[in-house]
Amino acid sequence: MSAAFLNALEVMTNGLMAGVLYALVALGFVLIYKASGIFNYAQGVMALFAALTLVGIMEGQVPFSHLINAIFGTEIHHFGWHLPALVAIILTIGVMVIFAWFVQRFIFRHLVGQDTIILFMATIGLAYFMEGFGDLMWGADIKKLDVGLPQGGSFAIEDLTIGWAAEGERFYGMYIDKLDMVATVIAALLVISLVLYSQYTKQGRAMRAVADDHQAALSVGINLNFIWVLVWSLAGFVALVAGIMWGTKSGVQFSLSLIALKALPVLMLGGFTSIPGAIVGGLIIGVGEKLFEFWIGPLVGGATENWFAYVLALLFLVFRPQGLFGEKIIERV
Amino acid sequence: MNDMSSDGYVTADGRKIGGVLMEMKNITLRFGGVKAITDISFDIREGEIRAIIGPNGAGKSSMLNVISGFYVPQEGEVFYKGEKRPQMKPYEVARLGIARTFQNIALFEGMSVLDNVMTGRLNHMKTGLFAQALWKGKAEAEEVANRDVAEKVIDFLEIQHIRKTPVSRLPYGLKKRVELARALAAQPSLLLLDEPMAGMNVEEKEDMSRFILDVNDEFGTTIALIEHDMGVVMDLSDRVVVMDYGKKIGDGTPDEVRNNQDVIDAYLGVAHD
Numbered sequence: 360m361s362a363a364f365l366n367a368l369e370v371m372t373n374g375l376m377a378g379v380l381y382a383l384v385a386l387g388f389v390l391i392y393k394a395s396g397i398f399n400y401a402q403g404v405m406a407l408f409a410a411l412t413l414v415g416i417m418e419g420q421v422p423f424s425h426l427i428n429a430i431f432g433t434e435i436h437h438f439g440w441h442l443p444a445l446v447a448i449i450l451t452i453g454v455m456v457i458f459a460w461f462v463q464r465f466i467f468r469h470l471v472g473q474d475t476i477i478l479f480m481a482t483i484g485l486a487y488f489m490e491g492f493g494d495l496m497w498g499a500d501i502k503k504l505d506v507g508l509p510q511g512g513s514f515a516i517e518d519l520t521i522g523w524a525a526e527g528e529r530f531y532g533m534y535i536d537k538l539d540m541v542a543t544v545i546a547a548l549l550v551i552s553l554v555l556y557s558q559y560t561k562q563g564r565a566m567r568a569v570a571d572d573h574q575a576a577l578s579v580g581i582n583l584n585f586i587w588v589l590v591w592s593l594a595g596f597v598a599l600v601a602g603i604m605w606g607t608k609s610g611v612q613f614s615l616s617l618i619a620l621k622a623l624p625v626l627m628l629g630g631f632t633s634i635p636g637a638i639v640g641g642l643i644i645g646v647g648e649k650l651f652e653f654w655i656g657p658l659v660g661g662a663t664e665n666w667f668a669y670v671l672a673l674l675f676l677v678f679r680p681q682g683l684f685g686e687k688i689i690e691r692v
Numbered sequence: 693m694n695d696m697s698s699d700g701y702v703t704a705d706g707r708k709i710g711g712v713l714m715e716m717k718n719i720t721l722r723f724g725g726v727k728a729i730t731d732i733s734f735d736i737r738e739g740e741i742r743a744i745i746g747p748n749g750a751g752k753s754s755m756l757n758v759i760s761g762f763y764v765p766q767e768g769e770v771f772y773k774g775e776k777r778p779q780m781k782p783y784e785v786a787r788l789g790i791a792r793t794f795q796n797i798a799l800f801e802g803m804s805v806l807d808n809v810m811t812g813r814l815n816h817m818k819t820g821l822f823a824q825a826l827w828k829g830k831a832e833a834e835e836v837a838n839r840d841v842a843e844k845v846i847d848f849l850e851i852q853h854i855r856k857t858p859v860s861r862l863p864y865g866l867k868k869r870v871e872l873a874r875a876l877a878a879q880p881s882l883l884l885l886d887e888p889m890a891g892m893n894v895e896e897k898e899d900m901s902r903f904i905l906d907v908n909d910e911f912g913t914t915i916a917l918i919e920h921d922m923g924v925v926m927d928l929s930d931r932v933v934v935m936d937y938g939k940k941i942g943d944g945t946p947d948e949v950r951n952n953q954d955v956i957d958a959y960l961g962v963a964h965d
Contacts, residue, residue, distance in 0.1 A: 560831070561817040568800050568811045575798035578760065579874065580786030580815040 362528040376539035378645020384622040385637040394590040401486035403619025410602030444506035455595030504606035509537040624672035630682030710738030719768035746935035761785035791880035812877030813838040865896040885917035
């Protein structure tokens with residue numbers, strides 16, 4: 360095999376794995392959009408909030424410590440414990456479920472039947488509220504997240520692939536990030552279990568029913584509020600997984616909430632209503648932007664990754680607005 | 693009507709009708725200043741086919757929506773199985789064993805026929821969230837039992853050939869039948885049908901009539917239905933409530949109703965002087 364081909368292969372593999380992470384964020388959008396027609400702008404902030412909470416619980420940080428100290432003149436910051444990652448993750452899931460209940464109880468229950476644009480505006484408000492709330496609760500500094508996931512390049516793969524290049528060519532083996540590999544496996548498991556859950560369980564069937572027709576769902580005895588809380592909880596869980604992956608990679612910081620913007624083109628490609636669409640959309644964008652940067656980037660001065668996904672999404676909007684897997688838009692006259 | 697004691701009566705074709713299953717007492721429903729239903733009372737007895745008829749805008753669908761909890765009346769009381777029903781959400785009413793269909797078909801278009809019918813079984817699934825997530829054991833046994841009921845309903849309504857077809861691909865008449873199947877799968881104590889034959893051709897109407905009679909006959913299901921087509925109603929139902937402009941103008945057997953002067957006026961029109 361030639362070194363050029365191997366390099367392209369390496370870029371593609373890395374692109375696929377980056378794509379899985381995009382898909383993970385997009386998945387959170389799809390879950391909520393399908394069940395309630397709400398485009399949840401706050402999904403990225405949810406990932407940030409989940410990651411902040413996870414770090415806070417693990418490190419034994421006192422929530423609202425700045426506020427408490429400012430009011431009472433105390434100097435408390437830490438409980439002085441370190442929880443194992445698994446316990447902290449379970450507690451964080453609990454926090455996300457409570458969060459889901461709050462969102463449903465205090466925001467969206469009052470907005471049932473409103474226009475989509477109003478629901479969307481509400482999620483923008485929610486996003487900024489949570490950003491400030493997370494800041495107040497856990498502090499604004501960049502935090503290191505280490506739940507024990509492996510990091511750095513995999514030497515095994517480097518050693519394995521170094522011999523693949525033809526004699527005399529300069530090739531030092533493929534660089535594949537271990538964290539990316541783990542993220543890929545976890546994301547794949549998550550997607551498979553979500554699909555199985557929605558296909559074969561009572562709640563899954565009820566979720567699909569609510570997504571399809573509210574009135575009919577009520578008539579067969581489905582409690583819409585319960586399903587919406589369930590869906591927001593699931594989206595919170597997906598946000599937590601995404602938060603862990605991105606947080607481990609680049610630290611838990613407020614720019615984490617911007618990964619939501621990366622998910623937008625993924626949704627344009629995959630369609631807002633399709634779980635497989637989110638996955639395939641994520642993979643296409645991940646691979647697409649890495650390969651584009653690899654081949655075309657040097658010709659145009661690089662940094663194509665910043666805009667490639669959006670231009671691709673724009674093309675889709677023009678030629679196939681429902682995305683690859685979305686429900687076809689048919690207008691009856 | 694042979695015998696109208698509180699213990700029920702026997703129909704002309706020899707079916708025994710039981711006691712009162714549901715009673716509407718002095719129901720009044722307003723939308724802002726508009727009265728959709730004015731002080732209407734009637735009852736539905738166990739095992740009977742009860743029809744609500746009336747011209748367009750008479751308030752029939754509103755009445756059905758009150759029964760199924762989609763509308764909350766400003767005045768009046770609803771008694772179900774002898775007890776006063778408190779104000780309930782539609783999904784809570786459904787859990788009491790009251791299933792319904794809609795005038796403009798409300799099916800889950802993205803799902804297959806079988807999945808649609810299975811949603812009718814949701815209230816019969818008792819295993820919790822986590823057992824469902826893990827699915828093994830109890831949840832699995834429950835799924836199998838519910839699947840069995842769904843398949844029987846599908847057989848009964850002769851829609852086996854489209855079991856796996858997505859509902860969105862079905863023609864109108866079949867959709868109506870799938871909706872009936874979903875309601876039936878819940879094994880309801882009371883089945884509400886909102887214009888089950890609207891928009892159907894003669895052949896489809898005959899099929900649907902046959903299914904409604906068969907359901908009542910086979911499972912003893914109490915049925916309350918709204919219908920426009922007078923001929924169909926008179927053939928199907930045991931007793932008929934007639935509404936006009938939100939008021940009740942007649943109540944009785946088809947024969948009694950047919951000869952009621954108010955009813956004749958409402959349907960044929962009468963000169964107001």
